[in-house]
Structure formats: C-alpha cells, structure tokens
Amino acid sequence: MKLAIGIDIGGTNTAIGVVDEKGEVLNKTSISTPSHGDVDQYIEEMASAINYLKKKVKNDNPEAEILGVGIGAPNGNYYNGTIEHAPNLSFKGVVPFVDLLKKKFPDYKAITLTNDANAAAIGEMVYGGAKGMKNFAMFTLGTGVGSGLIVNGDLVYGADGFAGECGHTTLIPGGRKCGCGGNGHLEAYCSAPGMKRTAFEILARDNAADSLLADKSFNELDSKAIFDAAEKGDKVALEVFEKTGHWLGISLADTVHHLSPEAIFLFGGPTAAGDYIFKPTIESMEKHLIPVFKGKVKVLKSELSLGNAAIVGASALVWKDIE
C-alpha cells in the first residue's frame, strides 16, 4: 500500500496526515505553527509527527510505504521549495523548507510544497471531481479567496512559482480595501468576510432594521449566519448571495477569457449555501462571457471534503510529482 503525507501549514496550527491513493486520510495529527519563527525546532517537531504517523500506519499495515511529503503553505514557492515572506507566519524572509525536511527524510521520492489553493487544485485533479480534466480552475472561498489553475494537465506555477493569485485580481477599480493593501480585489467582495461587508452595505443602504442580520455586530456576523437568514427568506441575506454571485461570476468569466477551462471548481464554507451562491455566480459568468465561451464551462462544487481538504490536497502533490 502506497501512501503520502499531506501537511497543511496554517497561521496557528499545522495539520499532518497520512493519505492513501484514493484520498482517504488514514491517520492525522497536528502541531503548533511556531509564533516566534524558530524554524529548526519546528522541523524537528514536524519530523517527529511524521515518524509517529508512519509508525502507526506500519503497525496497522506492515506493507505500507510512504512515498513522500506534500506541503501546502502560505507563500509557498513550488520551484524552490521555499516559504517566502509569508505575512501570516512568524518566519522571516525566505525559508528553505523542503531542503530542511529533505535532511530528515533523504529517502523519500518527493518532498514538495506549494500554496494551499494550488494544493487544493491538485487534490481535485488527483482525488476529486477533476479526474481526467486537463484544463480547469479551482477557487477557494474562505477567509480569503485563493485559486489554483491547471493548464494542459499541469498546475500553473508561472515564472517564479507563485502563479494563481486570482483573489487579488481587480474586480472594481478603486473599490473596497483588500487585506493585501490593494483596492477592489475579488477577495474583498467574495471571501466570507467580503460577504459580511456586503451585508453591512445593504443594511446601511436600506436602513433594514427588520432584517435578521440587523441584530449582529460586525464582528459577530459570518457567512453561516447569512446563509441561515437566506433560508428564512431574509431579503438582505438573499441580496448578499445575489451580489456575491454577480461579482464572482465576473471574475470567473475573466479567468475563462484567459484560460478557457473545462470547469471551475468552487471550494470552501460559502459553497455550502448551494444554489444561493452557485445560481447567481453561473448566471453572471455566462452573462459576462463572449459568445464563443457561453454554455461551455461547468461551475462545480469541489468534491474534496471540507475538513480534510488541505491535508488531502497537499498529499496529492506527492502523486503528481512522482507521476
């Protein structure tokens, strides 16, 4: 039985799992992501965790063979195996992450790293709904908006290893402030916090005191609450989904005009809202496409399960790399 390790490096936690060729997580654990930038100790702890998982898996199945490690990390550079100037991590500068881990596991066939949205795209191709697809895009909607682009069967890393940052394309020139410091980016409109901002704009515009969302503070409101309100027919909540879909559709159309993908997968919390988000997104995308692309591009819900997707996506890097 061939297995891969998938690692998801988040701002506070690092999840580590053993994944089989079908994308099933056989075992997982987690360690803290250091808050004081001590990379060497972090690598030690990561190596211990990997060895612990390896031992457990071998106990259950002596034939098990771990082929490599795939890592999803913010500002992960696939080409160099480095994490570079990641704003949400405590490591300074450029960390040669893959090299450090290779010293611990010199026999592994692949130790490879990219950002989480790219890993999710590869996960979708290896385990999910994009099996057999050669050209597709993955948009991850969450705290931010990430993306991974597949062209001719390979992930697009670009000249420097950082391609696929569609969350920071300009949706509305001079529009809302984005977390990155820019203005009007897709992420500022169609992330979960972006949906909250839209709700507050509508509440303010309509003076909508009777909305189910009118009793929540800015810091309380989240996309789940907006969904619940939409289910009860709340007009503000329904308009949030309409607007979010309208904006997301414009951006997806831009990606289609670039790459003409077979499908675009949406991943993340807001996609749980189903038709509330998919219907206006697809309508807007179609409206913004030139005739040659109309009716061709599927917009699909990711088949990766929300809980394990980051580990599973990262592990997929190993199969893709060995292939």
Added chain:
Amino acid sequence: MKLAIGIDIGGTNTAIGVVDEKGEVLNKTSISTPSHGDVDQYIEEMASAINYLKKKVKNDNPEAEILGVGIGAPNGNYYNGTIEHAPNLSFKGVVPFVDLLKKKFPDYKAITLTNDANAAAIGEMVYGGAKGMKNFAMFTLGTGVGSGLIVNGDLVYGADGFAGECGHTTLIPGGRKCGCGGNGHLEAYCSAPGMKRTAFEILARDNAADSLLADKSFNELDSKAIFDAAEKGDKVALEVFEKTGHWLGISLADTVHHLSPEAIFLFGGPTAAGDYIFKPTIESMEKHLIPVFKGKVKVLKSELSLGNAAIVGASALVWKDIE
C-alpha cells in the same frame, strides 16, 4: 533551406508569405478574403498563391524546402483546425479550414491554425523578444485588443482551442459598450478606438476647445493623431495616454495574478507611442500587483515588425508544431 508559409486571414484581405527560420519574409502576395462565403474557391486561390510563392522561392534557391503552413484567422480553433462563427468573415458556421488545405498539400508536415494574437505570441517566442521564455503573455493593441498566453513553453489553447481572449475581460463592470456586445471590457478602453473614445470623453468633460484634438470628428480621430498631439504637449492627448496606461496596467496585473509571466509583450500601433503608453502602463501594473509580484514582470515592446507580424507569427506555428 527550410521555410514555412504564413497566412494572415483578415476581413477583406488575406496575406500570404514565405518565411525562413529567422523570421525573414522572403516573398509575399495577397488574395481577397471572399465576401460571399465561397470557401472552396477561396481554398483554390490560396493553393494557387502558395504554389506561386513556392515556385518563386525554388527559382531563387533550388534547395528550399517548405515544411508547412501556419494560419492566423479570427475565431481560429487550433485543436480542430477550424474557423468557427467568425463575425468578421463571410463563412457561415464551422469551416474545416485545415482539412481543406491538407487535401491540396498532403505532403506538408504541419498545416495549423489559430487566431492572430495567439500566432503573434508564438511568433514572439520563435523569432522575437521571447526566445527562451517559458512563461509570457502577448497583448495586441489595434482595432481590438487580442492576447496570446504562453505557459510552460506552450501556447494556452484551453479546453476548446479558444483561450487567450483577455481583450474581453471586464475592466469596469457596467462600463463602455464593447464591440462584442459586452460591457466594460479591456478592448473598449485600450484598443485604438478605445483611445479615441477616451479622448472624446475628456474633450466633453473639460469643454477643451483649445485642444489639438478638438477640430477632428469622431470618425477622423485616430491613435496616431493622439500621439502627434501628445508630442506637442496637448493636455487632452497626454491624459488619454495616462488613462489608457492606467487601465491597461490593471488588466496586465490581472494576467500576472493568474499566470505570473516573466514578461508581457505589447504589440500594435499604439505601442509606437513609446513611453507615453509604456510608462503609465508599467506604473499602474506595479501599483495593482500584490507584493510577491512587484518589480518582477517586464513589460516590453514586441520585436515583431508591424508590417509583417501577422504573416511571420502565423509561420511560427509551423516551427512550433514540428518541434
């Protein structure tokens, strides 16, 4: 001496040339593009013109060998070798252009077709400033705005063969009417006619009777006149370039966020304005990039000569296909 035929199918004229491996046009001719949709007669005339050029070249150099034919055509589908529903051509529906031409030249190693901007991108890679580059983009500025995208050394054709239509990405939601029927597309702002529209907006806004552009009708004004006026310090003309660069820079940044190219090449009449257009474009692109991409992406003038670029670009398809 190995040679390729390059064919540029325009709305009224079809240019045909023999091109060597360095991108030099050794001989060229042209035929009319039919206005009444007779494909068979058109193919006959095209075959005659190719045979005529072949004979001339063989006269000069008996060793000359023509390896194939590359065709740049509106709505050209690379995968199927078809021209599909091209709005500016008289052919109805889907024309199996490559198959028809293959019947005339069964011995050629490559007969291949794509749209003109894609052909220009391949021309830049084979003969021009993009030699050795694996990831770059080409934007062609003219009557419209076209684009060709190169990822991992190959042109991006996408799932259906039509990828690379960046001229129809949405720059300003709900903005200017585009020739395709959409709104706010890049092409409506940064094509040569787009620059004229900008000039008229500024004339109207400022009531700028003293502008050098104030004596020209909408149908008289062109991007060359705007350049001439800018050279004389005309404020309206200078602002046209500022705005065009501002808008184009936003779109180039969007493409960088997708693909992280090493360089973006600009081609076409408006690029003759040099710094007037390049300076604001680069400034705006840099301003709209997230930090990881800042200062990395070159914006360069195409090295293809304006007069022969379409033929030369199309001929490059042959070398790329044989490779």
